[in-house]
Amino acid sequence: MKYLQKLLLLIITFILVQTTAMAGNLRIVASLPALGQIAQGVAGEFAEVKVLAHVGQDPHFVPPKPTLARHLAHADLLIAAGFGLEIGWLPPLVDASRNNNIRQASQGYLDGRNVLNKVLGKPQGKITRELGDIHPEGNPHWWMDPVNGVRLAEVIAERLSQLDPLHADIYRQRASNFAEKIKMRIPQWKTSIQRFSPLVSYHNSYLYLTQRFELHVIDFVEPKPGIEPSTSHLDALVSKMKQNNVQSVWLEPYHDGSMVRKLCELALASCRSMPDAVQGEGFDGYINMFDQLAAGGK
Template sequence: MKKGLLLFLLTCLSLALMGQPKVKVVTSLSDLAEFTRVIGGDRVEVDNLVRGSQNPHYIDVKPSYMMKLKSAQAFVIIGMQLELWAPQIIDGSRNANLLVIDCSKYVHKMEVPGTKLDASAGDVHPFGNPHYWLDPENIRFVLQGICEGLAKLSPHDQEYFQSNMDSYLERLAQKIGEWKTIMAPLRGKKLVTYHTSFSYFAERFGLHIVGYVEPKPGIPPTPSHSTELISLMREAGVKVIGLEQYYEDNTPLHIAETTGATVVRLSTSVGGLEGTDDYIRLMDHNVRSLATALQ
């Protein structure tokens, strides 16, 4: 065997043993970190920014976030301006090659405002409601976006990504069936939530959210709004307040006490509450807690 050929074969062997360099991805939310790992498997290295227990609309931007993006190939986000802080860290990273994977791309969007935005409203959802990942049927669109993005960075892994996506979706479809069965008897039931986090969830399972503890998305509760909400809940006979993991419970507990309602802690992100450390457990928790409270 020629020396050159032997050297070539040895190089190939050592490359195969060391493995391909992994695609470096940063994700905004823990949910996206899980989905990126599901699709990317051992071909990606994922670093996540916002913990499940944090309010993703507002985070303190740290220089370390920009450093993470600086050395990343892709940044996976929910989009629709959920991450109001994303442009700041993308600019700050000075990474001209960074691929931003916006997972809202294929999602049918809800609560999209009309042509004119009212700045005085203080609405944190100027491009529509971004909490689409809480409808489990939307996860296939999220995965599709991630899969396409990763395939751009590592085209020869496309089939691997696709097959990882397909097996997860199969597992998820089975769980969606279970969740629909649990929720079916509760169609038309009314509830109140703190923020507009559960619009897509409610739409999917036929629940009716009649009001919010916040006067407008992103605006903290006011006494006058709480008084209005109390009358509304009395009139409509609402007995459940869904409370996202990162909001204070003083106002909801006060409203619940006055109206005889129950406050149910829900999680909007993986790891937001104990026992919600992956997306399926997160949905299990939300579905079961709400089903118990609404019965």
């Protein structure tokens, strides 16, 4: 009995020590894996980063689970893409978490608006449902441009410096190192990725990337975002692809399917699964994504 009591005491002490140790850490929650990797890179061992969506999931539609709300409940900082990308699933989770620190416009929230100097893909003219499921505030897939990734790291570093001034210099240094790494690699990526242009993509997820690396996007498989194509659209697309000598069709991992594979066959283009996030820790994960994209995806 005495032995068991000692063991119990040891276990309880062990757990308490863990809790106090963790209490010093910041808790960051990122909506998407790529954003989480950048946050992990800046924060390092000073924060616990949780990500809501996982690699390969469609960022427009993440199925809500209770654990996600729980992560949000304890978060000090929420990082999201914004521009309406997560509008279908994130707000209810934030409400359910009852965490007022992470609401929009508070110190515990940041998204693309805090990061971008220039928003691409803003629709012109009158916006109605006729245009399909478009993003009225602009194209939200902004992390696909490595320069925006750097900008995000800098913004995260500034925000963490406010939340945890003790390590401010370290955060800023890490963001700066990351910026150097990216700057060095952009020319290599740009040369390598040219061979896949001109291209067709399923959904307009790669706008920021194609602008940065000066790639030519001919058309999209979905005639309007969120709408299945018709036979005439697909047959016309095949001719258009042949006419423009399209090299590759870029698929988000969640849009791969028999229809697109067939399209690639008919149009003599290569079907490439181009991820918007890959497995990996910290900055390496984010950089790895561009390495994979430059190599042609899968």
